[in-house]
Amino acid sequence: MSNQAKKDQTQELIKDTAKNLYFVKGKFDATTQEIADAAGVNRTLINYYFRSRDNLIQIIFDEAQKVEKEKSEIIMNSDLPFKEKIGQFIDGSLSTSLQYPYLETYIVSQINKGTCHHKDIEEEELNKLYDDIRKEMESGNIDKMDPIQFVLNMISLLVFPSAVRPLLMENLMIGEKEFDKIISERKEIILNILFKN
Known part of the structure; x- marks a missing residue:
């Protein structure tokens, strides 16, 4: 070698x-x-x-974020029906949560320190997402609300359990394996909350 x-x-x-x-x-x-x-x-x-250690951590964090962003872009730019797109996005996010259970917790800790500001989405992409959400609302697939509320609901349902993982494990008295199982079962639950049909 x-x-x-x-x-x-x-x-x-x-x-x-x-x-x-x-x-x-x-x-x-x-x-x-x-x-x-x-x-x-x-x-x-x-x-x-x-x-330095800090430099190493920044590199591995950026790499983990980059993979996540690339996966999201592929999904959001696909021609799949909207619900399927969201389903795939949820799948990708949950699998990242299972691969790196403490990544979200780390992001929250960095945001609290004021050292983490990653702009993940361009304005054009965001506007397209909002348009897609409005169309779904007009078709009666999603409850009518400001599209940003739909996005906040989705992100909260997806990210919150992982972001406060240590707290939930302690208070709900569950171990790592059980928590992973709960996370892996969330896709259908989240889709059923977000979509009417």
Whole structure:
């Protein structure tokens, strides 16, 4: 294996390990040493490849966000009927929640710190979404409301349980596996709340 291939492999290993500690296990206070130990590499390599822990975390966060944004764009730009589009969007979001159970919690923690402002949607895309929602309302598939309320309902139903996952697990006395099962069962429930038929 060439030096470059080995370097790339080590970088990916460090990133995957950090993603696992942060977004899968929810260890937001993991130190550079803990990331290095979990990856089975020397701590100096993290600083060598990524300059700092914060820089590494920013990179893995941006990567996770980018995947999510690309998935959303593919769905929203497809020619599927509106309800199917929303169903696929919900599917994608829920599968991300299952892959990275603590990603939403992390986003909320960063927003609270004032360090996370990602504009995910362009004005043109948003207006098209609102038009689609209005058409569905006129067809009687969705209750009449300001389209932004539909979007807020969908995002709240999708994101809130994952965003406050640790709090819900503690108060509802459920473990990780059970919580994942509940999340995976939410698609039909959300669709039935959002759509009349």
